[in-house]
Amino acid sequence: MTTQIAPAAPELEVPAPQRPVRKKRDGRAAALYLLPAGVLLLALMAYPLYQLVQISLYEYNQPQASGAEPLVFIGLDNYIELFGDDQFWSVLVSTVLFAAVCVIGSLLVGTGLAILATRVRTVPRMLLFLAALGAWATPAMAGSYIWLFLFDADFGVVNEILGMQGHSWTFDRLSAFGLVAAEVIWCSFPFVMMTMYAGIRNISAEVIEAAQLDGATWTRTATQVILPILKPLLVIATIQSIIWDFKIFTQIYVMTNGGGIAGQNLVLNVYTYQKAFAGEEYGLGAAIGVVMTILLMLITVVYLRTQRRSGWQP
């Protein structure tokens, strides 16, 4: 893994500010360059977001969607119905816990393997990277089916080896969540590993050499020298993972067949989809979407704060 262009060293030094060369015409040129992406993002992200909030304030079910009945503004009634629904709270809790397990899992595995990768020679490291790259590249849909197949009650190799033919891993709520989490960690730890590995490799050799000359063991070097230097990168990888794992849709939808038996494995994203498109309660679905957006925006604020604290400037 040679890095061809390193846009930034992991010591979090901001790339040298570009000297303003031609100041006067910058504004107009920038507007022109930004126009296509800007229009697209406004039309397909900002405007739908506004619409989402709107829909959540209306009684918007199948009759309204087809135009058979007029739209009725009901204010916050959708939210009141949602917050009074036990299922919503249980889905919210499982979403948070599920995301937490996935995030912690991929961070531990990813960082651990990144450290391991710096300790071994090229061939084992390339093998590990190749395998990780494969897992990373596997589309969520394909990955979901592979894991379902591995753990299939009758045809799965795992049950065959364990001698548990007929045992269904997706029947029980926790084991179904566990199976999905395993698949998610499998395909998301490589991102953490690659990021952390690049970070460790960029720590100047002198720092580590000095620590080792001082007689520090490898464990001490890792925990007291390398980890603190990597901390900003780690924080960012954590938040990036939170954002990804909080929004898992495909794996849950496919592996638990739309949210599990009696909706036991629903997470917010799948819940929104089911409410809106299966139940045709668009207003209620939109309200769930708004709640989710707000939660993620809160995480974003934390993210921006940490970025700023670690010396980030746009």
Added chain:
Amino acid sequence: MATVSRPVRKRRRPGRLIAEIACCVIAALVAVPLYWMVLSAFKPAGEIQSPAPWTFAPSFDSFERVLDSQGFGRYFVNSAIVALCVVALSMLLSFLSAVALTRFRFKGRTVLLVMLLVAQMVPVEALTIPLFFMVQQAGSAVPALGLNELAPLVLVNLAFSLPFAIWMLRGFVAAVPAELEEAAALDGASRLRFTWQVLFPLVAPGLVATSVLAFIHAWNDFLFAQTLIFSDVDNRTLPQAMRVFYKPEELDWGGIMAGATLMTIPVLIFFIFVQRHLASGLSGAVKG
């Protein structure tokens, strides 16, 4: 630059052999699911249940079944069209935006950058509901932009992969020294010429790394395909098609694994092609 900053390892450490063995074992474990997928796709029908990690009679039956009977090829082409359109457009738009955001000084630049970051956090999955109705409306005006068409899928996937693509590309554009731009200006090159003849080739590796993420984003998308192409069987994409093959009453695992293999191969090729640029691109993007 990679070898310079490697941790020193002049002394032989006794733990290294153990670490290397562990590394190989873990690599094997991580590779098992993919290996099993390919293996099962090639296993003849009778062997699908056997736990043997090899087969002596590899066959293309599963692939043939998938490609012939179930119109997989058609879905593959649909997915490829969507993904390639997204890649091409995303490269162009994110390059333009990244140049503007790193090379130009203008009012509101910081605000835009923060908004770009915020845009990455928007749970786009929640936007399925308004987008469904928007596309429905668009379709009544321009049929090609309506439900069950591929064009809206391209636009939606493009929009949602742009914020991260721009963010990632910024690092690559910023890495080109300002002196180069000054030199070009002294030589009388216009800004447009500098952007396309100097900057563009220099940023190309970054563009490739960015494009792979856009490709994966579009290739993997299931939710938007499922929402926007809900009834036209011919315009389905691969992830949707996979769902169709999965029939609980007659599970054809060989066929499903063959389908999964066909779906994974293009991404794998893309990945291997750009892997050397990926780590640097991501660490640049992640740290901003």
